Amino acid sequence: MGLALHSIIVGVRDTGVAAASTSRCSPVPWT
């Protein structure tokens, strides 16, 4: 099997802020 990228985990200071952004994330924020 080869390496694939299935998920990206980004470290942020406040996941609440990130969640507020990504709640609109389809597939990226602001769309």
Added chain:
Amino acid sequence: MFSGAVDLTFEETDAARDGFRGFALAAIVRQPAEVKALHVAALDGGAAEVKAPKKQLFGEFTATCTSPDGVPWKLAAESKKDKGPASVPPQPTETALYLGVASPKASAGFYTQLGMTTEHDYGDTFTDFAIAPGRHRLGLLTRAALAKDLGTSDAGADGTAGLWLVHVADSPQDVDELVSRAAGAGATDTGTEVDDLGGRTGTFTDADGYRWRVICRAGPKP
């Protein structure tokens, strides 16, 4: 889902900080008008403008901003000129993760040893991999080039703080095999462990400090 192909999730960490982080997320839309619309929506959503939408030196139309959670985003258009009205809301045709590395050629060599296939190869300038063809790609370029593209500087930045790349393996044996291959290809900080639920997680770090988790969850696959 990040472009329906790669999950994008967040973890709270003290390592997150302002400035150049060594990577960028990107959304590619059809035309310049959609870059502008997405950029305006980003700013309305609390993002900070780094580079206003503009046609670049070689005609590429891009904009960059930093999301409220500190993540650098690049917005780019497939075409150099508008071909019609912008779709509302603009829907990215593709997303990407760009990593700033010391040598794209060396880094690409590492990842091809682990089974990835390059799509575009411009030697030590730029290389990318089609993670999900037509939907998501992983791009490698020099740290200086990425920083410049993002409208910042890589001076003094360690670059890789707060980023994990994740591979979901089919079996615990695959976890061990991939980590072993990574070690053989020059990865550092390699290790594997069984988690509390009986799943298996492997980790390794590439030559530029980007950290990978290779995971196999316990129980039946979804």
